Amino acid sequence: MMATFKNMLAMIELELRRLGHDRTEIYSRAVQPILWIVIYGNVMSSIRAIPTSGIPYIDFITPGVIIQSTTFISIFYGLTIVWERDSGILKKLLVAPVSRYSIVVGRAMASGVRAIFQALIILPVAVIVGVRFLPNPMYLILAFVVIFFASGGFAAASILVASFMKTRERFMGIGQAITMPLFFASNALYPVQLMPPILREFSIVNPLSYVVDAVRGLLITGNFSNLLGDLIAIAVFDMVMFILASISFRRIIE
Amino acid sequence: MDFAVQAKNLVKVYNGKVKALDGVDLTVEASGTFALLGPNGAGKTTLMRILTTQLKPSTGEAYVFGLNVTRDGGKVRKLVSYVPQEMSVWTDISGYENLLIYAKIFGIPRLEREKMIDEALDIMGLNNVKGELVRTYSGGMVRRLEIACAMLVKPKIMFLDEPTIGLDPGARKIVWEKLNLFKKEYGVTIFFNTHYMDEADLYADDIAIIDQGKVVARGTSEELKHSVGGEIISFTLENFQSESWLLEEIRRLKLVRGVFMENKDLNILVDDAESSLPCITDFLKSKALSVNRISITKPTLDDVFLKYTGGRLEEKGRISDVRQVRYMIRRG
Known part of the structure; x- marks a missing residue:
């Protein structure tokens, strides 16, 4: 347990140091979510076509768009693992005197670092275009904790998928095929109640919905009635993904 | 241990x-x-x-x-x-x-x-x-x-x-x-x-x-x-006429495993060229034969490989080696 934690810290430090040298990826990946908020959000907000129980539409989608972009980052983080399999890094890590579980969890949680940096870039832009956040720093910090842990789960999910993909090209395709449905079949852009029944069913098992709901409550609406349930759902999602990813990890190296 | x-x-x-x-x-x-x-x-x-x-x-x-x-x-x-x-x-x-x-x-x-x-x-x-x-x-x-x-x-x-x-x-x-x-x-x-x-x-x-x-x-x-066979020392000798009694005498020397002539060169097969050379040159001197040139041919690991696998290592390796090197270069 202690080793896993230390390994996680080392991996997080690795990501911080990488970001210290080169942040281009974070900036370029921020373009898309910023466009969602600034253009799509503004346009749809002025139409008032989607009922968002009192809050402006642009405020409604901001947490959704933030979570969408941090989730994308985490899911493509699994790609790094495939890359490291092509290079010798994974092989070397496997011979290190640490458990495989701690390698998987450490790598997955390190994606949370990138996710948080991503969110930190989008937030000020949202403030500039007039999104009103709850003025409580504790809520903001808690929201970041939620984003951090949720990213770990999504990264583990992507390691799981990566373990079935032998090439990067295949993974890129699968990555797109997973992330977009997750995004559209969630409460990121519209309330779940507006969805057709089948999608509504799906959104119950869509972890993205729980993350968006928790972060939306913490940053925008101040509605914490589902918060505990959301946190439990995220914790369960993380645990399941960590375990499955650790089990399937062997495939990556063989 | x-x-x-x-x-x-x-x-x-x-x-x-x-x-x-x-x-x-x-x-x-x-x-x-x-x-x-x-x-x-x-x-x-x-x-x-x-x-x-x-x-x-x-x-x-x-x-x-x-x-x-x-x-x-x-x-x-x-x-x-x-x-x-x-x-x-x-x-x-x-x-x-x-x-x-x-x-x-x-x-x-x-x-x-x-x-x-x-x-x-x-x-x-x-x-x-x-x-x-x-x-x-x-x-x-x-x-x-x-x-x-x-x-x-x-x-x-x-x-x-x-x-x-x-x-x-x-x-x-x-x-x-x-x-x-x-x-x-x-x-x-x-x-x-x-x-x-x-x-x-x-x-x-x-x-x-x-x-x-x-x-x-x-x-x-x-x-x-050594497992492939010995090393060959070739002597180019001045005014040398191959005579069978001489070859026979060399053959009887300690450390010598075989003698044969090739292009007027005297070829002597030994286990280890460096340690046998002094003894052989001494013998040649004692017969008043003067040596113009000595060359030593040693088996390489490639010969070893050839013996045990029936193929040359270099040839087997070549194409995949090129591929590997290119791969490494691409990796940076």
């Missing part, structure tokens, strides 16, 4: 089809430098990955310092370090940062960390570039950094998979100088895979030749070469 490495009838079959190892038996003594020589696809990497607990053998058993690699994987990983053939450092951070992250992953206590990193940088001669991004390093420097990373755990045995692939001769030489320095300092056993004969010849105390998943020959470089 336990052997550093012991493999008993090791078989590895991938996906039920490809037989990478076909009954490998091998023992490697501790604290030497051991080379596993063979063409690409011979099973070298598979064997190394089994010994480093990354893969499980299909059948058979393997031990590292007496520990079973399948059952005691965790304990084995505390004794070994491994430098894979592919690049195994992060290129977007500095050399020092790579060592720092690896030190933390390996769980080296905070107090020893800086000292170990300094020592590793020092031995591998990377102190002056430690702050630069690995992306800017040359191939040889990347290799030395990888070895430095592997040194951090103070292993009892270090496994190196094709340690100098894709490096120019100068860089290869430096890598080996540093490796030997490290070996002297720590008394570590080195186990390396290679398909470069000269590398095995120059740096290994002990060699096993592997082909198609089987160890086909075993011994020191000298022993292997």
Whole structure:
């Protein structure tokens, strides 16, 4: 347990140091979510076509768009693992005197670092275009904790998928095929109640919905009635993904 | 005492089809430098990955310092370090940062960390570039950094998979100088895979030749070469008329295994040219024969390879070697 934690810290430090040298990826990946908020959000907000129980539409989608972009980052983080399999890094890590579980969890949680940096870039832009956040720093910090842990789960999910993909090209395709449905079949852009029944069913098992709901409550609406349930759902999602990813990890190296 | 490495009838079959190892038996003594020589696809990497607990053998058993690699994987990983053939450092951070992250992953206590990193940088001669991004390093420097990373755990045995692939001769030489320095300092056993004969010849105390998943020959470089046949000393003699009584007399000399004439040159087959030469020249002098020119032909490991596998190592290696080198270049 202690080793896993230390390994996680080392991996997080690795990501911080990488970001210290080169942040281009974070900036370029921020373009898309910023466009969602600034253009799509503004346009749809002025139409008032989607009922968002009192809050402006642009405020409604901001947490959704933030979570969408941090989730994308985490899911493509699994790609790094495939890359490291092509290079010798994974092989070397496997011979290190640490458990495989701690390698998987450490790598997955390190994606949370990138996710948080991503969110930190989008937030000020949202403030500039007039999104009103709850003025409580504790809520903001808690929201970041939620984003951090949720990213770990999504990264583990992507390691799981990566373990079935032998090439990067295949993974890129699968990555797109997973992330977009997750995004559209969630409460990121519209309330779940507006969805057709089948999608509504799906959104119950869509972890993205729980993350968006928790972060939306913490940053925008101040509605914490589902918060505990959301946190439990995220914790369960993380645990399941960590375990499955650790089990399937062997495939990556063989 | 336990052997550093012991493999008993090791078989590895991938996906039920490809037989990478076909009954490998091998023992490697501790604290030497051991080379596993063979063409690409011979099973070298598979064997190394089994010994480093990354893969499980299909059948058979393997031990590292007496520990079973399948059952005691965790304990084995505390004794070994491994430098894979592919690049195994992060290129977007500095050399020092790579060592720092690896030190933390390996769980080296905070107090020893800086000292170990300094020592590793020092031995591998990377102190002056430690702050630069690995992306800017040359191939040889990347290799030395990888070895430095592997040194951090103070292993009892270090496994190196094709340690100098894709490096120019100068860089290869430096890598080996540093490796030997490290070996002297720590008394570590080195186990390396290679398909470069000269590398095995120059740096290994002990060699096993592997082909198609089987160890086909075993011994020191000298022993292997002797097993092919002897060395030939050719004398070009002044005004020499071949006379059968003379050849017969030479044949009867100690250390001489055969005599034959070729293009007016007197060819003498011996086990070891350097030690037999004085005795033979003395004899020729005693017969008042003056020597114009002496040349020695020694068998190479390629001849050894030819004898045991029926093919030339160079030819077997060539195409996949080119592919491998290009791959490494593309990786940066």
